[in-house]
Amino acid sequence: MSPDRARLTIDLDALAHNRAVLADVARGAEVAAVVKADGYGLGAGPIARRLHAEGTRSFFVARLAEGEAVRAALGDRDATVYVLDGLLPGGADRLAAARLTPVIATVPQAAAALARATAANAAGGRYQVALQVDSGMNRQGLSLAEARALTGAPGGLRALDVGLVMSHLGSATDPAEPRNLEQLARFREIRALFPDARASLAASAGAFLGHDYAYDMVRAGICLLGGGPQELPHPRLKAVATLTAPILDIRHLSPGDRVGYGSGFTAPRPMRVAIVGAGYTDGVIRAGMGKGYAWAAGARRALLTVNMDLLTIDLGPGQAGVGDAVELLGPNVALDDVASAAGTVAHEVLTRISTRAERVYLSGV
Numbered sequence: 001m002s003p004d005r006a007r008l009t010i011d012l013d014a015l016a017h018n019r020a021v022l023a024d025v026a027r028g029a030e031v032a033a034v035v036k037a038d039g040y041g042l043g044a045g046p047i048a049r050r051l052h053a054e055g056t057r058s059f060f061v062a063r064l065a066e067g068e069a070v071r072a073a074l075g076d077r078d079a080t081v082y083v084l085d086g087l088l089p090g091g092a093d094r095l096a097a098a099r100l101t102p103v104i105a106t107v108p109q110a111a112a113a114l115a116r117a118t119a120a121n122a123a124g125g126r127y128q129v130a131l132q133v134d135s136g137m138n139r140q141g142l143s144l145a146e147a148r149a150l151t152g153a154p155g156g157l158r159a160l161d162v163g164l165v166m167s168h169l170g171s172a173t174d175p176a177e178p179r180n181l182e183q184l185a186r187f188r189e190i191r192a193l194f195p196d197a198r199a200s201l202a203a204s205a206g207a208f209l210g211h212d213y214a215y216d217m218v219r220a221g222i223c224l225l226g227g228g229p230q231e232l233p234h235p236r237l238k239a240v241a242t243l244t245a246p247i248l249d250i251r252h253l254s255p256g257d258r259v260g261y262g263s264g265f266t267a268p269r270p271m272r273v274a275i276v277g278a279g280y281t282d283g284v285i286r287a288g289m290g291k292g293y294a295w296a297a298g299a300r301r302a303l304l305t306v307n308m309d310l311l312t313i314d315l316g317p318g319q320a321g322v323g324d325a326v327e328l329l330g331p332n333v334a335l336d337d338v339a340s341a342a343g344t345v346a347h348e349v350l351t352r353i354s355t356r357a358e359r360v361y362l363s364g365v
């Protein structure tokens, strides 16, 4: 391990713990794992393998190439890997080769799936798909009217082997939002069109909205990784990702001394600051400067500046020296706090951590 690099430690026991919490919250619904974007930047392979060992059998990715990577990482383990982008032109053979299940999301995709299904049936096989129907997010999925028309038409969706019908909530992080109930009502209609399919509406946040939202499967991403369902730290979830970087120098500032570029930070009083070997290149979001905190010498320390390769924290009287690790994200620096300080969401905080931070896995399989 290099002493000078930022380090991203991924605690797979914490991941297993969070999975158990979600299984408890979802009360009987399957907890599928969303490992798109390389497992939110933490490594889809190690995450998928550990979750499989914990009992996870359904995985979701966004892109086809992500699905191929997850299938390769899982080897011959039995699992369904769903691709949310669905069946895009030119993708069918690659999906089949990697045994990936497309989540059909548009009318042209449904037509392409029917063509594949007809060919598969003629050869005595099956072509299983999942189907996404929009329940009010207006982003991905067939409209309810399209789904109705297609199921009504002869040779339409009824001829498809739909194993899973799903939709996605747009406001689940706010339980008081009326849109949640509107989407739930819309999903009941969607679900009724496919009585034989399994059904899934909730992602992480939705899983915490109550049992009505759980259906047969919740699709969990951020809560598996320790992000709270309401964009606040949740007492039952543990940090999976810990980002640390070494102190490179400790400096004393006089009142009026400025740190870094422009007027990034001006010392209001005599201060002791630590210069830390990480910056926005590593994924520490620059917008968090002046608002966020780090953890050093056993206490929270204000994050004063974030530049490309270096950041500074207010060390105060903290007993720390050159080479000591500063925690920038982890058990003492909550993911949701980092996100809100930077004006973003936990998903973006994790996916921004770059490959310059060296990955270390705890308790893999």
Ligand SMILES: *Cc1c(COP(=O)(O)O)cnc(C)c1O
Binding pocket: 034, 036, 084, 168, 202, 203, 204, 205, 219, 220, 221, 222, 223, 347
């Ligand atoms: C990303 C995604 C999820 C997982 O969302 P989290 O908030 O990370 O739990 C679930 N379903 C769909 C359709 C998604 O795009």
